[in-house]
Each structure stands twice: as C-alpha cells, then as structure tokens.
Amino acid sequence: MxxxxxxxxxxxxxxxxxxxxxxxxxxxSVPALAQAVDPxxxxxxxATKTGILDFVKATTTPGGPDFVPPADRIATFDQDGTLxxxxxxxxxxxxxxxxxxxxAQANPDLKTEEPFRTAISGDEKAREExxxxxxxxxxxxxxxxxxxxxxxxEFRAAVQDWMATARNPVLNRPHTDLVYQPxxxxxxxxxxxGFRTYIxxxxxxxxxxxxxxxxxxxxxxxxxxxxDSVRFGYDASGRPVLRLEPAVLFEDxxxxxxxxxxxxxxxxxxxxxxxxxxxxxxxxxxKAGKGLRFAALVLHDDGKREFAYGPAQGLxxxxxxxxxxxxxxxxxxxxWSVISMKDDxxxxxxxxx
Amino acid sequence: MxxxxxxxxxxxxxxxxxxxxxxxxxxxSVPALAQAVDPxxxxxxxATKTGILDFVKATTTPGGPDFVPPADRIATFDQDGTLxxxxxxxxxxxxxxxxxxxxAQANPDLKTEEPFRTAISGDEKAREExxxxxxxxxxxxxxxxxxxxxxxxEFRAAVQDWMATARNPVLNRPHTDLVYQPxxxxxxxxxxxGFRTYIxxxxxxxxxxxxxxxxxxxxxxxxxxxxDSVRFGYDASGRPVLRLEPAVLFEDxxxxxxxxxxxxxxxxxxxxxxxxxxxxxxxxxxKAGKGLRFAALVLHDDGKREFAYGPAQGLxxxxxxxxxxxxxxxxxxxxWSVISMKDDxxxxxxxxx
Numbered sequence: 001m002x003x004x005x006x007x008x009x010x011x012x013x014x015x016x017x018x019x020x021x022x023x024x025x026x027x028x029s030v031p032a033l034a035q036a037v038d039p040x041x042x043x044x045x046x047a048t049k050t051g052i053l054d055f056v057k058a059t060t061t062p063g064g065p066d067f068v069p070p071a072d073r074i075a076t077f078d079q080d081g082t083l084x085x086x087x088x089x090x091x092x093x094x095x096x097x098x099x100x101x102x103x104a105q106a107n108p109d110l111k112t113e114e115p116f117r118t119a120i121s122g123d124e125k126a127r128e129e130x131x132x133x134x135x136x137x138x139x140x141x142x143x144x145x146x147x148x149x150x151x152x153x154e155f156r157a158a159v160q161d162w163m164a165t166a167r168n169p170v171l172n173r174p175h176t177d178l179v180y181q182p183x184x185x186x187x188x189x190x191x192x193x194g195f196r197t198y199i200x201x202x203x204x205x206x207x208x209x210x211x212x213x214x215x216x217x218x219x220x221x222x223x224x225x226x227x228d229s230v231r232f233g234y235d236a237s238g239r240p241v242l243r244l245e246p247a248v249l250f251e252d253x254x255x256x257x258x259x260x261x262x263x264x265x266x267x268x269x270x271x272x273x274x275x276x277x278x279x280x281x282x283x284x285x286x287k288a289g290k291g292l293r294f295a296a297l298v299l300h301d302d303g304k305r306e307f308a309y310g311p312a313q314g315l316x317x318x319x320x321x322x323x324x325x326x327x328x329x330x331x332x333x334x335x336w337s338v339i340s341m342k343d344d345x346x347x348x349x350x351x352x353x
Numbered sequence: 354m355x356x357x358x359x360x361x362x363x364x365x366x367x368x369x370x371x372x373x374x375x376x377x378x379x380x381x382s383v384p385a386l387a388q389a390v391d392p393x394x395x396x397x398x399x400a401t402k403t404g405i406l407d408f409v410k411a412t413t414t415p416g417g418p419d420f421v422p423p424a425d426r427i428a429t430f431d432q433d434g435t436l437x438x439x440x441x442x443x444x445x446x447x448x449x450x451x452x453x454x455x456x457a458q459a460n461p462d463l464k465t466e467e468p469f470r471t472a473i474s475g476d477e478k479a480r481e482e483x484x485x486x487x488x489x490x491x492x493x494x495x496x497x498x499x500x501x502x503x504x505x506x507e508f509r510a511a512v513q514d515w516m517a518t519a520r521n522p523v524l525n526r527p528h529t530d531l532v533y534q535p536x537x538x539x540x541x542x543x544x545x546x547g548f549r550t551y552i553x554x555x556x557x558x559x560x561x562x563x564x565x566x567x568x569x570x571x572x573x574x575x576x577x578x579x580x581d582s583v584r585f586g587y588d589a590s591g592r593p594v595l596r597l598e599p600a601v602l603f604e605d606x607x608x609x610x611x612x613x614x615x616x617x618x619x620x621x622x623x624x625x626x627x628x629x630x631x632x633x634x635x636x637x638x639x640k641a642g643k644g645l646r647f648a649a650l651v652l653h654d655d656g657k658r659e660f661a662y663g664p665a666q667g668l669x670x671x672x673x674x675x676x677x678x679x680x681x682x683x684x685x686x687x688x689w690s691v692i693s694m695k696d697d698x699x700x701x702x703x704x705x706x
Contacts, residue, residue: 070494071572093625103704150613174661205616205619206619209619219424219619220618220619221617221618221619221620223619227616230612230615231614232607232608232609232611232634232638233608240611240619240634240637240638240642242611242612242615243637249602249603249616250602254585255584255585255586256585258585258593258595259583259584259585259595262505262583263558263580263583263602263616263617264574265573265618266559266562266573266574267573267574268557268687281585281593283583285593285595288592288593302555324646334486
C-alpha cells in the first residue's frame, strides 16, 4: 500500500495520481472510479442484486460499522450448480466416465460391472443422464478408478486436454461455455473490492484446479475441494514426483466444507454461495461469524435457459446436489438470499445475445 | 496493477509517482527504490548471502532468462530450527506439556504414566531437556492429549495466552524473541519482491497459525502444517462450531511436506528452506522443478549464540529434527546452500546489540 509519508511531498496532481494508483492497487477503485458502470450487468434489479452490492459497500467502507480489513475479506463459492452447470451430471463424472471408456478397451470386464457399465454404454446424452442418477458412492467409484498412478502434472494435463473439446450433451455447448455469467460478475466485483474468492467444492481438488484460473480467475491455491490422496515418491530416473492414489483425504461436502475451509484457509469466510444441501454447513458456518455476513443459494428454476430442479420443481438429483424444501425454508428463516435464476438473472451464459 | 492507459495522460512527476506507487503495490519497490540499503543486514558477506540476493534478482528481472511471474513466486520455510529455535524441545511440545501439567491436577494418573510423567516432573529446564529426548511418537501422544474438544478459536486463544509469557528455559528468553533475525530478513526480502512466503512445518497447523502473522508476517492461510483433525458440529446453543479432535489428517514431515504443499498451495515452490531430514523431500521437490530454484539448509553450528547440533556436532535430537552427515552430503551434491549460523549470520536474534 502507498504510504502517506511517501506521497506527502508531492504536488496535488501527483498526490491524486498516487491516491488513485493506491486505490487501484487495493482493488478499491472499480466502484470508486466508475460508479456509473453497473458491476453486475447480467443481474436484474431486485433485492438479490441490491443485497450483494450493499454487502460489498458496507464491508469495504473505511470507518463504517461493518468495515472488514482486506485480509479477512474471504468469499467462498461452491462450484457445481453455483458457478457452472451440474446437469445432466457433474462435469467431473463425465470426465472420469470418458477415462473409464478408454480403460475398458484394455479391460473389457468394466463393460459389465456397475457402475462402470453405465459410464460406457449408450449414446452420449442417454449415458450422461443415466450417470446423473447414480449415487455419490457410485460417482466416487468411477472417479477413483481413474486416479491411480498418474502424477499430479499428468492428471492436470489430462483434464485440460479433455476440457478443450468436451461438451454438455443436453445444452450442446462446451463445458467451458457453461459458467454462469452473473456469478462470474460477482467473483469479479468481490475481487475488485479486495476480496479473495475461493472455490469450495465437493469435486476433486485437482480436477477443479486444472481450469479454475482460466474459467473463474481463481488460482490453484484458492481451490478447496475433495482432496485426492497424493503420495510423494521418485520416478524411474530418481526424480521426485507426486502421484495420485485412488483415495480421498476427506469429502469436502456437508460438514466437510467448513472443515476444508479451516484446513486450507484457516479463516471463516464472510460471504458464501451454494446451491444444495451439500453447502448448508458452509453457509451456516459463514453466517455464524461476528459482523456482517452474506450467504446465498442459487435456485435452479429456469428450465428454459438451464434446468429446473429443486423445491417443487421435480427433477430429483443425487443426495448431495439437492436443493430441498427444507433447505429453502432454512434459507428464508436465516436471512440467506435465494437467487432465482429465472427472475434475478438477465443472462445466464456469456454467449447469450 | 496500475494500467499504462491510466497514467499516460499525466505530467512527468505524476507519472513517476504513479509508477513508484505501482512498484510499491507490486512489492517490487524496496530493492528498486533503495538499492543502497542492504536488505539482509544481519547476514555476513559470503556465498550464501550472495546466492539469496542473486536468486531474487534473477527470478524478478522482467525479460531475464530466469524470470518467474509473481503468481508462481512461492517460497516455503520449515519453522522449528529454520525460522526459530527448536532446542531444548519444540515449542509446541513445551506448550502441550504445560497443558498436561494443568490437566494432571484433575487426573493424577498422568503423573505416573509416560510420556506424560516427563511432561510434569522436574524443574523447567531439566523437564524441557528430558522432553527434547523423547521420540516423535511420544511428542504426538502429549500433543494429542491436549487437543480434545476445544473449538479452533479456543485453541488459538490458549496458544496465544501461553505464548504471551512462556520462555525458553535454556536461553532464558520469551519464545517470541527467538526468531532468527536473518531469516526474518529473508522473508521480508522475498515478500518485497512479490513472493508469497509459506511456513511448511511438521508442527501443528493450528498451533503455528496462532502466532505466524505476528512473528513472521505470515497469515494463517500460508501456514501448511500437520493438520489437526477438526469436526464440524453445533454447540449447546445450536451455533455451528469446529472442534479439534485428538488425531491428525496426515503428518507434514518427510514426503508429507510436498504432499501438504500440493494440498494447500497446489504449486511447486521455487525456493525452500529447512534444517533437517524432515525437510529433505521438500527441498528435493522444490529443486526438481523447471527453471531456477533455490534450496537451503540451516546448519546449527553456533553453540555460543544458539545451539550446536548436526553433523559432527553431537547433541542428538529427535529422528525428525536431525541434520545428518548424509543430509549434509546430499546438500553439497545437489547444490543446496548450507547456511552456517556461526559464519553466515552477523546477528542471530533481533535483541542482540
């Protein structure tokens, strides 16, 4: 930060320039210098949008009663269903299923053994819809099969290769197009105001890190996920390597989310966004801290532009990904925002006209 | 960062001010603006000091062959014996022993059962010297006994309370005075040059986080340690809390250090500092990355100002904390710097005249 001592001897214009540069540097400038520009253009006017803007203003106004120092401006975001599409199946499961299909060429037994059979059979759309109805335990079996013995660099490259061409077979778009544009704007608004944005996902930590910087502007060290077990060792040439093992250190869902946040960040977030029962404890933990806090759930109620599922919508989903009526009621009782995709979002995806 | 577009229309002085502010903001300014000031005043001139300064210059010179973008400027530091004193016993064991003594008032059986008896009996100096000779397994038993059922906030407060008055009984100084001043200067030099400095310690992650910001300027999210198991739950009033459990998720020593680095940071460091066999794999992993890397071991060869132990020094220590002759030979063979406390450090502690 620019010290007062440093700028005190300068002429007024220079002082103003230093001040502006300092504001830019602290990430305080986008709203300060450009109040006329709407930082959330893909959001419709309404209580949710106002709630987000008011929270950011209150926590970043120096001297205000709700001011939070930059070091403590931590915001956490679930990924699947909160930052990008999770239907008809989690993208990570689609990736793992593709690897199972490749493995089945050398190991045909996989073609008859469930849940691997589901990962192999049928056309793409039917297969992903069938995969989407499996249990979390089956997801884990498919994912674990594909982790064994790759180095962390090999795994990252495999994810990036696959992601370069893989598509969502229902929306018929590359997965990389299926980030919710309004949520990307929230990430950018928060970062422009000195927040650090973290992904806190039930998904594999190494999987999400492979593309988080590119898709969300979130670097690997700000991805808290279900951590694959990695083992230090040496390769044939004696070079030290980290290899993935078919196990996880813990599951970063439900109570595991606050536990993962404590492990990697060691601070309680002041804002958290989710969309399912798997995020409930993270939102509770966030809101239970002292001072002003913000919590929100994305409600998937837009069957035209995306998918409609959740309370009173039908389309049951895996036990983790459920937005139940009970969760909806808790949100209302605790003052969490419920983001209606249908009503709150002017645009869902960046590619929309 | 200050954009060129923003500063282009300003008068020269203002432009210079913006540029200087921008440099300050990027942490690039301390060497740039004050080349005449020695950033490592507690170091004697010599190959080690030159090696550190050359590495920082090479990795931060834009356009140079060894330039590393700020996002990848990750430096990791072991704590005990690398950043502060680890004799006669790890400070964390001294803290846990103090808690065992308090617990023994309600549970007198602890006074006869080893290793707890050692944590309780004798005067302070004899006790800490006896504790220092225990095995890692015994350290763990003593530490685990004291974790149970505290919330993470209660534990943090307990560490901070103890640290406010606890002293090293051999050096007769508060633990907080026993940070190596030359290493603090290295931390500050790196941060002033856009590095992020992480502690990667075999010590308890929650223990070290309680004071890392104050002692080293390192925030909780940049402490990778042996993570205590924490469990999400609700207290009697229904408030969500995280409680410590008497278990660890993994041990952050030996191969566990690269594994912990991958878990929390997800990037390979470009510089690493340690002092024992417990740091070997971290240094190997760091040096095995592409591009210019720096690795160093602190050699405790100054029995007058601190403690002399390690190769050919006698004073055996726990199996984790050993600087063996074999490690010394590996350091020399691999081009790791060996920091001689006796020869390289003008000052060991800030309180020295």
